[in-house]
Amino acid sequence: MTTHIISNLQELSNFEFEIPNLSLDHIKFDRPNSILLHEENSKIRNMLSIWFDPQIKEFKDKKVAYIGHIHVENEDILLKLINEAKAYIKNKGYNYVISPMDGSTWKKYRLVVDGDKTIPPFYLEPLTPDYFVKGFVDSGFKPISTYYSTLVTPSSESLAKIDEITANLAKYNITIDNIQNFLHDKQKFINDIYHLTINGFEGNYLYSPLSIQEFSVMYMPLLEKLDPKYFVVAVHEGKIIGYLLNYPNYNEMMTGKINTFVLKTLTVDSKYAGKKIGTLFYHMASKLALQDGFTNVIHSLMQEDNYSLKISHKMGAKNIRKYQVFGCDL
Template identity: 25%
Template sequence: MSALSILTCRPGDPAFYRFLQVPGNVYPDLKERMPLLHAPDLKNVHVAWVAMQGGQPVGRLAFYLNPALKYQDGPAACIGSYECVDNPEVALMLLNDASQLAKDAGCKWLIGPMDRSTWNGYRFSTDHSHPNFTMEPYHHLYYNDQFLANGFEVIGEYVSNLSEDLTVNLEAHEQARAQYLQAGARIRHMDMSRLTEELGRVADLCLEAFSGNFLYTPITREAFVQKYLAVKNLIDPEWVWLVEDEQGMLQALYFAVKDHLDPLNQTIIVKTVARRKGSPFKGIIRFLTSELKLQMQMTGHSRMVHAFMYSDNTSADISGDFAGKPYKRYALYARSLKG
């Protein structure tokens, strides 16, 4: 077997095409899987590594230094866009070299997979018992084994819950609507004619609402807006609810999308729910979930997936209230660099 070597590059370098070639050697059904892979945060990649063997790229990772990223007792680096053939020697070289670089940079932990922050792609799937859904990345399951075999441990577990229960207590729901309206709530869908402005307000809400989340680091309002403008083709205002108070301040967001990977067109994906801290509209997310169910009844959708919930997250409790059951699971890893 030919020797392994590491090619170092960065976005914009002539050799960076090798980084982009790796998925073609890892996934035989590349055309199908490519849209589901994690994309690097090109503006913030510290360095990208490509494992080469016999003149072919057989593994890769992007290394990030995010000054705001902390875990437990110290600073953390992270690695994302990880792809690798099923070869423990390739994984060992990539992950050990990344760990050494993180240690040399003064970090106490190396977290992965994560493309710089939780605003970007992170987590590995831990089972393939069900097909992928829209906005869910795909990974080989053996990536989990490669991380565990090289000193990483699970630091975060996530779940996507599936519910087929569209039952709504209409009397209680309309009573709640009347109470919210009386309290000054304005409940509406996203206005696509002024999408940039709408996304800016959503950014302000999410940056506050998620500030206490596990491994949260801030991004700029502009970066948030650009991230969602890049996927505006997935935004259907019919499935996005905004709740404002009498002063026009955004108090809650409920962002769902159709599952374009469902051949039967029966599934709605609940991607993001957020409520402003101290919002006067208690229970508004539960109310919006009922709004979603009623709309699904009218449009013929029968399945909803509450996606990517951290095990301690409030949204997991919300999904549980509506008879959701675990559908897909994911894990995030870290390696201690102490000692």
């Protein structure tokens, strides 16, 4: 087995890959600084990517690198690749590694560390093999951030809560709508959502900047795919000040019936904090689920200390999956 380390993404075309579901276009879009490739019998079957100097506000006293794009066949190879990557990163003068992280929290990150195995993975949920956790711990990593997804049965109690909050919002001329009335200019809509998302997410742990161009490439295809009625916005004097993004759990299509509705993400302009728009959005997800006959709602990927998890639990949701990001001193 031979290890190659490349820093020019064009060199990827020099290798033959035998990694299931690997997209080299996706790898290139994420722009890693270096890539470790394991070649065996003239084919690449295992790899990971490295990013240096992520633009994050945390760990200012350390020189940080990320490890992501981890594609390995088993735990032994995982340990070998991670240790090779750590040695390479340390040799470059860096002293702290965060993983798994495909360049930023805008991309794929987190390990699945625990959960209800009777509930299959939902659409767009990050997936990692069980042995990843042991491999990371054995190579010296420790958890630095924890997230949960929860499951709740939609209840008609949400309807009364929606009426209560919307009546109060009306006093401030804030209304709730879906995006249908804003799609006559999709690029403007994406631009407005981009600025709102940056405003809402910039305080998140391990946040890093994202350009409008990258945001458009990432979210325009999702916008095209999703049913507009599941994309809810809060509007003040014609301006979108918050949004709620939901979708059916398309992973259940193979069972013949989709029973689960997924609350993917929401954000509210910080100027409107305290008006319970976030709470309203959680209940709106239940209302939409009830209207279309979904029997379960998943509140996805909430950080452990985020208020959204408290709202979810207050609605009676139970934890179904636990995820973590790991860090390691070098």
